[in-house]
Amino acid sequence: MPNQVTRRIFDFLKDIPPFTFVDSEEALMKIAERAEVEYLPPGTVIFRPGDPPLDRFYIVKEGAIDLLRLVGTEEQLVERCGEGESFGLRPLLAEDNHLFLARSAEESLVYAINTEGFKNLLNNFPALTQYLAVSMAGSNRYTMAPPAPTTSTTAEVPLVTSLLESQRLERSRLPITCQTTARIIDAAKLMTEHNVGSIVVVDPAGHPVGIITDRDFRQKVATGVRSPKDKVGTIMGKPVVCISRDKTAADVQIMMVRKKVNHLVQTEDGTDKSRITGVVSKHDLLVIQGNNPAVLIREIGRAKSAGYLRTLRERAEKMLATYLGQEISISFITTVMTQLNDEIIRTCMKLSLARMQAEGKGNPPAPFDWLALGSQGRGEQLLRTDQDNALIFEDVAPARYNAVKDYFLQLAGYVTEFLHQVGFKYCPADMMASNPKWCMPVSQWKQQFSHWMAENTAENLLNISIFFDFRGVWGDGSLPAKLTKHIFQELEGGRDRFLASLAQSALDNPSPLTFFRNFVVERSGENKDQFDLKRRVMRPLTDAARVLTLKAQIGSVNNTFRRYEALAKLEPQNAELYREAAQAYELLIRLRATIGLQRNDSGRYLKPKELSSTQRLLLRNSFTPVKEIQSLLELRFQLTFLR
Incomplete structure (x- = not known):
């Protein structure tokens, strides 16, 4: 019987992502049994940039944890993690050092989840792997400061973001092989002739015994360590990592991450004791996964025009049609499409901020958040429908108000224009951030919500049905949180x-x-x-x-x-x-x-x-x-x- 602490941890984890994708009470209970409870006073540093991955990642039970990017001596807030949110997972799966400083913003309680126990879930729960990939690829961890026009918020997306797709690898690249008796120069000629980046070394029976890649030539031959006339066995990597032909793209990517390799050899039975049938590289996988959500999200983040964003959104709809045809769960589909739409909004925001800077308008004059409303606010927008959005900015001194609002109205106009070009039509009722009525400071938004709640006219109830489903898409989330707190304070007053x-x-x-x-x-x-x-x-x-x-x-x-x-x-x-x-x-x-x-x-x-x-x-x-x-x-x- 689990003890009371384990049971409490289990009850908490089962209701929050990514553990909601673990549909086995026994498997999740094992995770809870190995979890530890950690109390963090305000200002406690959990890890720093450059720290190697620990044997754990964290889920916030109570309080808040700040993730900060260090730029010189300056700290830039990337994200504030609240109750139910995880942090510290990326370095564990990507086997890479931490990128951020993690520090408790207030008195906090976190659950430390054992890494090895969690990794064991990846093989048994594909939906868990898919969710991790999508959520990491579409991570909301960006700074308030507008990035330079050439900067992508997904530049630091780890290798694990390609851990997607339940599609089978119906075919891999035909293998180019050589015998163990071949010379290095012979292998190089074969690779050049077939325009490939690797060659598999096989024994007389056709079983793989090693693999040579372009990297081996750079590191071991071009540097003079080995002569081109030496045998291939002197530079080949061994043993080779093998897979069977029935593996999915997700299986392949997980194997690459775990084994720290860029090439996998496909064999008849998945071992090096059978004949080779193909080779899969990291590049091949990206080609196979052309409509992989993580690939799309990364491309969206790098887009430099609304036209290209429109093309990517059309690709997303083809992927959506495939998902619907395959009867993939709506929970997963809405998660994927919400991440894609959110990233489109963020890229439109980056393009708009760059446009403001190019026009000499400078950086935003106050902290602000872009709010998605209606179906997108609820994370339910699968198709490109009308826009419903708003903008909330921090209260400023009366003398600055007009200039600040004018800036944000112009910015909002650019964002909605870009979204329109992507295929999200203008709202016929003009419920968009470019409308002065829906671009306001925190205090005015609070007054607006209070008015709607006090005067229950048909128009106000219609506005409530749209605006009460707000969700922050750009910003640090602190301003939408103030609005949410205000709503519930109003409810406590008797409504x-x-x-x-x-x-x-x-x-x-x-x-x-x-x-x-x-x-x-x-x-x-x-x-x-x-x-x-x-x-x-x-x-x-x-x-x-x-x-x-x-x-x-x-x-x-x-x-x-x-x-x-x-x-x-x-x-x-x-x-x-x-x-x-x-x-x-x-x-x-x-x-x-x-x-x-x-x-x-x-x-x-x-x-x-x-x-x-x-x-x-x-x-x-x-x-x-x-x-x-x-x-x-x-x-x-x-x-x-x-x-």
């Missing part, structure tokens, strides 16, 4: 009427079915005779999840199906209903994305007759949890008394 009005708005959409169980379709307009997937089914689930988590004061989760998962843990008596609602919402996201890709639109409207019988059945089944959730809202917020 029962506000929550009831919010719950009532979640009931305003009529039943998706007619009396005769036909789909309720639009009766007029450009979408006549089509079913509004967003308004009829998705929005009621989204609105219900929002008001229920606000009521429960769950402020750390924006995503709709993760909100339902959090509610299921909080209310065991309603856990089954919440899980059904989460599953229904995942199904709806998948259906909308599939329809949107087929028609090259947002996927919001669909013609019921065009759905397959299976799709119609699944869609109808999703209506049941919608109705039951709405009944729960009526009861909990006593809405029958408001009518």
Whole structure:
């Protein structure tokens, strides 16, 4: 039986990434058993730049840890890690030294996770490996200061970011081989003739015994250590690292990281006791993984124009179609696409800041955060839909206010323009940071949210449905955190009427079915005779999840199906209903994305007759949890008394 400390660690880890991708209680319990609890007073240094990787990485249980980049004698904040966030993992997987200074920003409690135990999970839980790769490739660890135009926020992305894709290596590069009796010069001629960067040395039976790469020639021949007339055995690397033909791209990349090699030899049975069938290099893997999320994210971070960003986003949609076709989990797909979209926003921000500097406007005059709203704020935007965004900046002296706001409005105009060029349309209602109404300092945002919560008009409730799902994408996150804190302080002051009005708005959409169980379709307009997937089914689930988590004061989760998962843990008596609602919402996201890709639109409207019988059945089944959730809202917020 695990002790109480182990059980508490287990209960904490199972609800946070990356451990949510470990679907084995036994495996996760072993991790918890080897974990250690560490108390860190304010200012405690955990590791420094250049320190070798420790035998552990960390999860913040309580408090906050700052990751800082040292530039000369100056410290630049890269990220502040809060509850449930990990740090120190990259050096362990990449087997590289630490890049940042990690120091406790306040009194903190962290869980130290044993490295070896964690690495053992990679072989057994592919989704864990995929999540790590995506999250690292799209890491939000960037500085507030605008980078130089040629600087990429992904320049320090480690090798582990290529640990993606469950695709099989259907073919590897045909092997170029030579016998152990061959001379170095003979091997070099073969490599030049076939334009390859490696050659495998085999025995008379065709079994691999060594490998020679361009690096071996540079280090051992060009330096004069060995003569070109020597036998290949004098410079070859051995033993070779072998893999079988059924390995995935993720398997290959993990093997490269662990064995510290850039080439793997494919053999009939995966050992050096069988005939060679192919060779896979690090470069080959990148080619094979042309639509690998990590590769796309890295390319997005390096993009120098909106046109190229548009091309990369189109590649992302092809990858999305593949994922949907392979029935990969929506949880993973939304994580990938959110990281891609976030990186596009950051690159548009870099391009915009560079443009401001080129025009002589200089650096931002105050700290600021770019907020994603609506579906992107919830991490649910799979297709390129309308923009919903805002900008929040630190309060400044009244004498500076106009100049500061003008700067950020111009910056926001450039960002939204770049996003439009990428394919994210301008919001018809102008709910974008380029609108002066949605580009404000912290104090004004607090006043705005307080007003919305106090005056529950239809317009205010509509704004709440969009703006309450905000998420910081550019900045250090401190300003959005202030806004979140303000919202819950307002709720503590007694906002029962506000929550009831919010719950009532979640009931305003009529039943998706007619009396005769036909789909309720639009009766007029450009979408006549089509079913509004967003308004009829998705929005009621989204609105219900929002008001229920606000009521429960769950402020750390924006995503709709993760909100339902959090509610299921909080209310065991309603856990089954919440899980059904989460599953229904995942199904709806998948259906909308599939329809949107087929028609090259947002996927919001669909013609019921065009759905397959299976799709119609699944869609109808999703209506049941919608109705039951709405009944729960009526009861909990006593809405029958408001009518």
